[in-house]
Amino acid sequence: MTDWCMVIDLEKCVACQGCSIACRMENNTPVVSPEEAKNGRAIRWNDVFPLPVHFGPDQGEYPNVKMHYSTRPCMHCKNAPCVKVCPVQATFVDEEGIVRQNYDRCIGCRFCTVACPYGVRYFNWSEPQWEETLAEYRNPDQLSVNGSLEGPAVRPVGVVEKCTYCVHRLEKARARAAAEGREFRADEYVPACVQTCTGKARFFGDLDDPDSTVSQLSKSLRATHLLEDSGAHPKTLYLAEG
Amino acid sequence: MQQTLTLHDRDELITPLYKFDRKFWMVVAFLVAIITPGMLLYVRQLVLGLGVTDLNRPVFWGAYLVNFIFLIGISMAGTVISAVLQLLKVNWRRPITRIAESLTVFGLMTAGLQIVMDMGRPDRLVNTLLYGRLQAPLMWDIASLTLYLLTAVFALYLQLIPDIALLRDTAPTAAPEWRKKLYSILSLGWTGAKEQWRRLEKAITVVSVFIIPIGISLHTVTSWLFSTTVQPGWKSTILGPYFVVGAIFSGIGLLFIAVSLAALSSLALACSSSPSHLPVNIINTSKNTSLKLFTPIWAGSSS
Numbered sequence A: 001m002t003d004w005c006m007v008i009d010l011e012k013c014v015a016c017q018g019c020s021i022a023c024r025m026e027n028n029t030p031v032v033s034p035e036e037a038k039n040g041r042a043i044r045w046n047d048v049f050p051l052p053v054h055f056g057p058d059q060g061e062y063p064n065v066k067m068h069y070s071t072r073p074c075m076h077c078k079n080a081p082c083v084k085v086c087p088v089q090a091t092f093v094d095e096e097g098i099v100r101q102n103y104d105r106c107i108g109c110r111f112c113t114v115a116c117p118y119g120v121r122y123f124n125w126s127e128p129q130w131e132e133t134l135a136e137y138r139n140p141d142q143l144s145v146n147g148s149l150e151g152p153a154v155r156p157v158g159v160v161e162k163c164t165y166c167v168h169r170l171e172k173a174r175a176r177a178a179a180e181g182r183e184f185r186a187d188e189y190v191p192a193c194v195q196t197c198t199g200k201a202r203f204f205g206d207l208d209d210p211d212s213t214v215s216q217l218s219k220s221l222r223a224t225h226l227l228e229d230s231g232a233h234p235k236t237l238y239l240a241e242g
Numbered sequence B: 001m002q003q004t005l006t007l008h009d010r011d012e013l014i015t016p017l018y019k020f021d022r023k024f025w026m027v028v029a030f031l032v033a034i035i036t037p038g039m040l041l042y043v044r045q046l047v048l049g050l051g052v053t054d055l056n057r058p059v060f061w062g063a064y065l066v067n068f069i070f071l072i073g074i075s076m077a078g079t080v081i082s083a084v085l086q087l088l089k090v091n092w093r094r095p096i097t098r099i100a101e102s103l104t105v106f107g108l109m110t111a112g113l114q115i116v117m118d119m120g121r122p123d124r125l126v127n128t129l130l131y132g133r134l135q136a137p138l139m140w141d142i143a144s145l146t147l148y149l150l151t152a153v154f155a156l157y158l159q160l161i162p163d164i165a166l167l168r169d170t171a172p173t174a175a176p177e178w179r180k181k182l183y184s185i186l187s188l189g190w191t192g193a194k195e196q197w198r199r200l201e202k203a204i205t206v207v208s209v210f211i212i213p214i215g216i217s218l219h220t221v222t223s224w225l226f227s228t229t230v231q232p233g234w235k236s237t238i239l240g241p242y243f244v245v246g247a248i249f250s251g252i253g254l255l256f257i258a259v260s261l262a263a264l265s266s267l268a269l270a271c272s273s274s275p276s277h278l279p280v281n282i283i284n285t286s287k288n289t290s291l292k293l294f295t296p297i298w299a300g301s302s303s
């Protein structure tokens, strides 16, 4: 069975935030005003942030500072707490190991946001907005399975959203392969952040295929998970610096 | 044994149900003045989204959930306490039970409302029935709250049957038809016969036996709502007993306030179908005892 997984090599990451921007454009993430952002309302499916988050004496003194950065998409946990607490199955794991979100069903109880150990679930506190020019470049893709609303479709107010490993791209790649009358290959599907990554620090593929890049990388001595003891069995892999 | 009312009692108790004096309308106006701005603000929240509440990351749950917990807590007072009194056959319970049970019913209704108000999409409430999964903590809560509310309404109704029969029998001739009909349906043909009293007592006892575990389940489930998340300070096994004890504590507190208010207006006491009056010293003794008993437990479990 396919088990999609992302690997992020922190050694190669140059913290350019290209993935954040690509994610935004691909998934139509709403933009909030600076005041709202200060109030913790910003939606960042794929955040790039300094580690430790607060600059301290450990990072040295100017000009000899050493900063570390990390990036954080959804971990697509194998024992996902968000899926377990959702009362209406609005968030669910599909057969290929992707934790997906159905915007048409979510009742906005925000239980999943409280349950996710990684804080990657974002609630739409108000009607999603875009600045004029941005609105013109919205991704028209959307994924509708049995009447559920998924993918980069514009989210209604009051629902929760999160990184889906760009699951609509998987559907598109499958449809393209079917239209051309050939087998779908795993390397036809990559999320936008992986495609755009400047430092080529992100890898994506099938963890169940022993020959794929991600399974090879998962055997690396540097391979680690974020908060491994969270009990959620996170899947997204990090290759630690150093 | 038909109940009879003196002329004075009839004036005090039955007449106000049909003739609304100025005081009544003043209370209504006062409450409407409180509710209207609240309704307007809620409509605003519906239109603009939950952003108007000033909740944010990581404070996803705020005042609504606090209210919910508070109301669930005080609702414990009523039904569970009157059930315990019923099972222990304490004979001064009658005047208290009615007040206690109304507190429970109204507390629970408001608590349920808080959850709906906290939802980003209250219009999708029906999804909890269509796609609900019982493994989710929120569904435990919905199931438990609904069950508790239904049982509490039923328990209150059982206690009210003799009173409804009284209303049926004493309705003035000018009373509207629908009210007479309603009373006669709701009183279930109550005549006050000895056998009827015996059966009613039995039914109340059975409901009381059921309601105690249901009440305790609601409080533990509400605490698990928090324990099942990974928020610092919430993920703790003590929350279950902590919530139950806290609920009994605050519930009894509210009950004392309500009983004292009712005793002041003496309305509830006169309403009671039992002739015995509530001795004030019993209230005082039990208040002191429960304060002495619960304060250390509650303080102990919270530390």
Ligand code: SF4
Residues within 6 Å of the ligand: A074, A075, A076, A077, A080, A081, A082, A083, A099, A115, A116, A117, A118, A119, A120, A121, A162, A232
């Ligand atoms: S990281 Fe959070 S949102 Fe993603 S699967 Fe795990 S618990 Fe769910």
Ligand code: SF4
Residues within 6 Å of the ligand: A085, A086, A087, A088, A089, A090, A091, A105, A106, A107, A108, A109, A110, A111, A112, A113, A159, A160
């Ligand atoms: S906010 Fe939506 S996705 Fe999250 S638990 Fe509630 S219904 Fe499920």
